[in-house]
Amino acid sequence: MKYTLPKYILAACLAVAMGCSATKQNNVAVKSTQLPLDRKVDSVLALMTLEEKVGQMNQYNGFWEVTGPVPKEGAAALKYEHLKKGWVGSMLNVKGVKDVKALQKIAVEETRLGIPVIFGFDVIHGFKTISPIPLAEAASWDLEAIERSAQIAAAEAAASGLNWTFSPMVDVSRDARWGRVMEGAGEDTYLNSRIAEARVKGFQGNLGEFSVAACVKHFAGYSFAEAGKDYNTVEVSNNTLHNIILPPFKAASDAGALTFMNSFNELEGIPATGNAFLQRQLLKGEWGFKGFVVSDWGSMGEMIPHGYAKDMKEAAMYAANAGSDMDMESYGYVEHLAALVREGKVSQDKVDDAVRRILRVKFMLGLFDDPYKYCNEAREKQTIGKKEFHDGVLDVAKKSIVLLKNEKNLLPLKKTGQKIAVIGALADDKTSPLGSWRIAADDGTAVTVLEGLKKYPGNAITYSKGADVALGKVVFGSETKINMTDKSGFSEAVNAAKSADVVIMVLGEHGLQTGEGRSRSDLNLPGVQQELLETVYKANPNIVLVLNNGRPLTIPWAAQNIPAIVEAWQLGTQSGNAIAQVLYGDYNPSGKLPMSFPRNVGQEPLYYNHKSTGRPGNGQPTESVFWSHYIDVQDGALYPFGYGLSYSKFEYSNLKVSSNSFGKGGKVSVSVDVTNSSKVDGKEVVQLYLRDLIGSVTRPVRELKDFELTEIKAGQTKTITFAINEKTIEFYTANNKWEAEPGDFKVYVGGNSSATLEASFGYTN
Ligand code: BGC
Numbered sequence: 001m002k003y004t005l006p007k008y009i010l011a012a013c014l015a016v017a018m019g020c021s022a023t024k025q026n027n028v029a030v031k032s033t034q035l036p037l038d039r040k041v042d043s044v045l046a047l048m049t050l051e052e053k054v055g056q057m058n059q060y061n062g063f064w065e066v067t068g069p070v071p072k073e074g075a076a077a078l079k080y081e082h083l084k085k086g087w088v089g090s091m092l093n094v095k096g097v098k099d100v101k102a103l104q105k106i107a108v109e110e111t112r113l114g115i116p117v118i119f120g121f122d123v124i125h126g127f128k129t130i131s132p133i134p135l136a137e138a139a140s141w142d143l144e145a146i147e148r149s150a151q152i153a154a155a156e157a158a159a160s161g162l163n164w165t166f167s168p169m170v171d172v173s174r175d176a177r178w179g180r181v182m183e184g185a186g187e188d189t190y191l192n193s194r195i196a197e198a199r200v201k202g203f204q205g206n207l208g209e210f211s212v213a214a215c216v217k218h219f220a221g222y223s224f225a226e227a228g229k230d231y232n233t234v235e236v237s238n239n240t241l242h243n244i245i246l247p248p249f250k251a252a253s254d255a256g257a258l259t260f261m262n263s264f265n266e267l268e269g270i271p272a273t274g275n276a277f278l279q280r281q282l283l284k285g286e287w288g289f290k291g292f293v294v295s296d297w298g299s300m301g302e303m304i305p306h307g308y309a310k311d312m313k314e315a316a317m318y319a320a321n322a323g324s325d326m327d328m329e330s331y332g333y334v335e336h337l338a339a340l341v342r343e344g345k346v347s348q349d350k351v352d353d354a355v356r357r358i359l360r361v362k363f364m365l366g367l368f369d370d371p372y373k374y375c376n377e378a379r380e381k382q383t384i385g386k387k388e389f390h391d392g393v394l395d396v397a398k399k400s401i402v403l404l405k406n407e408k409n410l411l412p413l414k415k416t417g418q419k420i421a422v423i424g425a426l427a428d429d430k431t432s433p434l435g436s437w438r439i440a441a442d443d444g445t446a447v448t449v450l451e452g453l454k455k456y457p458g459n460a461i462t463y464s465k466g467a468d469v470a471l472g473k474v475v476f477g478s479e480t481k482i483n484m485t486d487k488s489g490f491s492e493a494v495n496a497a498k499s500a501d502v503v504i505m506v507l508g509e510h511g512l513q514t515g516e517g518r519s520r521s522d523l524n525l526p527g528v529q530q531e532l533l534e535t536v537y538k539a540n541p542n543i544v545l546v547l548n549n550g551r552p553l554t555i556p557w558a559a560q561n562i563p564a565i566v567e568a569w570q571l572g573t574q575s576g577n578a579i580a581q582v583l584y585g586d587y588n589p590s591g592k593l594p595m596s597f598p599r600n601v602g603q604e605p606l607y608y609n610h611k612s613t614g615r616p617g618n619g620q621p622t623e624s625v626f627w628s629h630y631i632d633v634q635d636g637a638l639y640p641f642g643y644g645l646s647y648s649k650f651e652y653s654n655l656k657v658s659s660n661s662f663g664k665g666g667k668v669s670v671s672v673d674v675t676n677s678s679k680v681d682g683k684e685v686v687q688l689y690l691r692d693l694i695g696s697v698t699r700p701v702r703e704l705k706d707f708e709l710t711e712i713k714a715g716q717t718k719t720i721t722f723a724i725n726e727k728t729i730e731f732y733t734a735n736n737k738w739e740a741e742p743g744d745f746k747v748y749v750g751g752n753s754s755a756t757l758e759a760s761f762g763y764t765n
Contacts (some may be wrong), residue, residue, distance in 0.1 A: 024327055025049035025503030040368070042358045042602055045352060046755045047113055050338050053355045055087030056115065058334040059294060059326050062094035066102045085110035087334055089358055090164075090294075090326060092120040093360060095440055100161030101375040108371045111456030116371035119293075119364055123165035123203075123212065124183060124437035125149075127156035129573050130446070131388045133435040133514075133550055134169065138185035139644070140184045140399035141709050142683045143198040149396045150202025152389045155210040159383035160373050160440070163365050164213045166261060166294075168199035170248035171218055175605035176595060177228025179247045182436055182550035182570070184223070186594025187607040187641055189244050193251035196211045200255040209373055211384075212362060216252040216294060218263030220278055221245055225265060228604060234265040234514030239697050241267070242732035250287055258291040258361050262324055264299050271306045273299040274315070279323030292325035292357035300330035312336060320346045325354035390574060397578035402567040402591035402644040410564040412585025412647060416458030421500035423466045423493045423536060424507045424529070426548045432469070433575035434516025436550060445507045445573055449506050449546060456584055462500070466493035466536070469510045470527025484527050490535055497540040504583070505533060508548045511570055514550025523554040523601045530557070537561060546579060552597040559638055567593070585647060590683035590709070592644035592752065596637035603633065608641040608753040609700040616701075642704070642752035648682025650712065652750050652757050654719075661762035667725040668761050674720055676712040683711050684751060686720045692748040696734035702748060722749075729763055740765065 024764040035043070045053070060079045082088050083106050100119055125131045131149040140146065150168075157165060172192050173181040185195040196216065205211040221241065227233035236245065249260070260283060272278060273295050283289045284630045300319045301312060309315035316332035317340050327333040340346040366373050403411070413420070426432055426449070433446035450463055460698045468483045497503045507529045512518070524530055534557065537543060544564040547553065548571075558565060566589070568579050581587045598606045617627035617635070629635050651674070658669040659765055674686055685708075689702040706722045724747070726740040733739050744762045746756040 008100050015483045026515040037360065037363055040086075040363055041356050042285040042404055042551070042557050044113070044115065044359055045355060048355070048726070050341060050351070052086050052113060052353050053124050054084070054333050054337045055082070056089035056355045057337065057351070058082070058324050059089055059090040059092060059120070059328045060088055061092055061329050062099075066094065066099040068233040069202050078760045082334065083107060083117075084110050086113055088117060089115075090118045090120060092166075092328065093439075095117055095121055095160050095162060097161045097375045097377045097380045101372060102269070103374065104371050106399040109672050115359075116362060116367040118164050118213075118358075118365065118367065119162050120164040120215070121155045121157060121162045121375075122167065122437055122439060123157040123162070124167045124169070125245050125435060126153045126393065126438065126572055127160065127440045128442075129156060130434045130438050131393045132397050132569055133182045133437075134184055135182045135186055135401040135550065135594060136571060138191060138195055138394055139402050139567070139569070139591040140396060141191070141707060142396070142399050143194055144604040144712045145396040145399050146195055147198040147202040148392050149236050150199045151205060152392045154203045154205065154212045156184050156384050156389065157212050157440075158212050158374050159380045161380070162212055163204055163258065163374050164215065166215045166217060167203065167250065168196055168214065169217050169222035170196040172244055172248065173223045173595065174539055174607040175223070175228035176523055176552040176598065177519050177521060177601065177604055178221065178223060178225060179230055179514045179520070179551070182514040185248075187596065188594065188609065188704050189247050191594060192248040192547065195254040196248045196252040198290055200252050200257045203257065204256065207364060207366065209379070212367060213258040214252070215259040215261050215294065216249055218258045219260050219272060219283065219293070220263065221251055221267045221272070222263035222265045228519050229266050230517050230664055234267060236267070238736075239732065246282075249283075249406045253283065253289045258364065260291065260293045261290065262295055262299060263291055263295050264302060266306060266308075266645060271299070271303045271308050273324050274303050274308060274318035276322040280593070282321055285411050290357065291352065291361055293323060295319065295324050295328045295330065297328050298330050300324065300327050300332040313340065316340060317345050320354070325357050352665055354526045355524055360696035393572050394574035394577055397574050398581055398587040400569060400571060400591055401578065401582045401589050402593055403557065403589040403646065404567055405563070405641055406645055406647075407563040408542065411566075411583060412541060412581050413459070413502060413544075415456055415584060418459040418497060420453070420459050420461050421496040421503045421540070422453060422461055422463045423496065423503060423505045423532070424509055425468050427504070427506035428463060428465065432511035432548060433570050433571035434572060435511050436518070441573070443740075447506070447574055447576035448658060449576045449579050452578070452580030453504070453583070455577070455580060462496045462565055464493040464496040466532045467528045469508070469513075469529065471510050471513065487531070490532060493532065493536055494539045497536045500540060501542065503536060503540050503543045504546060505536060505543055507513065507533060507553070508547045508549035509554065511550075515758055520551075520586060521601070523552065523598065523604075525553060525555070533558065533562070544583065547581075552593075552595050554600050554638075556638060567591070588647045588680060588682045589644065590646060590685070592642050592685045592687075593639055594641070596641045597639040599633050599638045602630065606637060608637070611698050632742065640753045642685070642687050643754075644685075644752070646684065647678070648680045648684075648712070648714065649678040650682070650684045650751055651677050655747075655749055655757045655759045657747065657761045658761045659761070661764055662725070663763070664726065664765045667723050669721050669723055670747055670749065670759065671719055671721040673717050675713060676714055679714050681711065681713045683709060687750060687752065687755065688722045689748040689753060689755060690724070690729065691748070692729060692731070692741070693744045693746065695731070695743070699731070701745075702753065724761070726763075
């Protein structure tokens with residue numbers, strides 16, 4: 001059924017289209033779709049009072065028992081009153097058709113103009129059916145699977161009445177101590193950019209009834225919080241900002257993302273929410289972004305403790321002037337913006353620009369055509385938790401697993417005749433695999449590793465917890481489970497291990513040990529898990545260590561001693577099935593690390609694409625101490641970016657560059673032969689890295705520039721070809737612009753960022 005616009009808007013649409021002024025008395029019905037988008041937006045804008053405009057720029061968190069009695073006091077009563085006056089443009093954290101519809105009805109039927117509300121929610125890695133955490137999905141390097149995962153999340157969220165997700169997070173994350181590394185695509189700019197595009201496409205699709213608007217965040221620099229401590233000060237150079245941090249945002253904007261979110265941090269001493277360079281000059285100016293920017297939660301008000309604004313009114317002034325279009329839960333605009341306009345401190349034009357952007361997105365989502373477009377209870381029932389969605393998240397979960405080590409032929413497991421001891425609290429945890437951002441999912445809905453393994457009936461399984469995952473203070477309120485020392489379960493675990501052929505130990509982090517506000521200063525296995533591992537090892541060294549975690553951990557002892565290590569992150573609802581299928585070889589692992597694994601926490605931030613420095617050394621101990629290294633740990637990562645094994649074995653040879661050099665408008669092709677020298681078919685992510693030897697500003701030792709995920713049959717050799725042109729070698733130069741500089745380049749191709757196969761070419765212009 002096509003919804004017809006409220007009469008005043010319809011009248012105005014027609015009136016403006018015909019060049020007339022809008023009046024409340026007009027009563028002409030016309031479908032809004034008959035006018036060009038900008039005209040429609042302007043026609044609505046023309047009707048609005050200043051307060052109604054400011055209202056569109058105001059976003060409130062979900063408040064009272066929506067379908068219950070009207071709230072009479074406190075914040076809920078105020079929000080309710082504001083909603084009725086048309087002073088609420090958006091709400092977050094309201095979900096479910098019944099509740100969304102009840103609120104939308106107030107906005108559409110009880111306010112003067114009937115402008116629909118846009119409903120946002122953090123659909124970060126799934127809605128009800130949970131996908132792997134974004135960092136895990138990035139390990140798949142499979143853009144189609146990632147797009148599909150976003151599509152599934154969007155379909156369920158949209159069926160639940162929502163039309164906007166605060167995702168993807170595209171912050172390049174170099175410091176594993178930062179808890180929010182789990183929300184992004186890891187340490188590399190190129191990989192982040194490609195994944196940002198896939199996620200935007202997946203969420204937004206054709207903007208139909210199963211799509212939601214994406215929100216690219218956190219703009220910008222948030223992940224560079226000093227020492228990996230969330231919300232901490234950010235200190236980055238212009239060079240790092242442009243070459244490392246901004247490209248994924250630009251890619252997401254170019255992919256058509258409808259909204260952006262700014263961030264809690266400061267940049268060059270100016271909080272991002274009040275940062276006109278980021279929001280106006282760059283995003284809306286140079287990049288031509290036409291959507292709107294929402295603040296992060298309360299970030300407008302946080303400009304006060306930052307020491308930038310003296311009070312909320314001043315904060316609102318800075319935010320509005322800097323191009324923050326919508327205020328998430330600071331109450332800054334709703335309380336002060338109209339006065340600021342009347343006092344001439346914020347221009348009417350700036351407010352109009354913000355409101356136009358917000359209305360535009362609402363029109364694009366179809367909310368003016370039908371404010372109840374997303375409110376179909378039958379669709380909600382049919383859509384959420386569909387079998388095909390579970391299949392989709394299982395598929396991407398398998399692809400996200402990274403095999404870090406496989407010796408003594410422990411993996412894949414034999415399917416019959418084995419006694420298997422499964423040890424570790426996480427092996428039997430139905431909630432942790434759901435990860436940190438899963439507010440719509442129900443606790444206890446993940447398939448555990450134990451359940452997954454039991455689907456293979458040929459082996460005898462015993463389970464022993466061994467020890468808890470020490471949780472620390474990671475949850476809201478008073479619920480803190482701190483169990484750092486209890487070893488009473490060790491002896492049972494040791495006994496189980498003694499009589500087993502193979503021991504599977506599932507260790508790592510609790511699902512809430514990563515995410516916002518969950519920075520760690522230690523990257524070891526929490527609590528007594530390391531000790532449990534070493535104790536069980538003495539009883540039976542045939543251990544497969546399965547890691548469940550939301551960030552790189554420090555596992556040097558395991559890397560040295562444990563024969564098989566599987567990085568299985570937090571894989572969502574289908575976690576245990578995905579892990580079991582990989583352990584049994586029904587899926588041949590193909591994931592590659594999206595972040596370097598350090599040897600110890602003191603190496604952080606650790607990333608492969610660092611600069612050379614004047615004293616690079618060669619990564620090995622030398623006679624001199626005067627080179628860039630630590631005296632107490634081997635240089636470089638334990639497992640580098642891009643690393644991951646397979647049950648197949650891939651060999652690289654024959655790296656060729658089509659010519660020694662290319663000029664303006666030209667290109668070179670790089671080809672390499674990849675042979676699967678094993679007896680099993682498998683998939684490999686072939687990675688191409690470049691080093692720009694000399695630049696007008698110093699350049700990284702190597703940078704990922706392209707990759708191909710390819711299936712190679714047992715015994716087969718495939719030739720993979722990449723094209724390199726000016727775009728590939730461009731960077732933000734000393735001229736403060738993106739350009740290709742003439743010079744010499746090294747090219748490396750291989751299965752991880754330490755690839756040694758090398759060739760070279762030059763660029764002349
Ligand atoms: C987070 C955002 C999130 C917002 C709304 C903030 O604390 O930084 O990423 O979208 O809350 O929940």
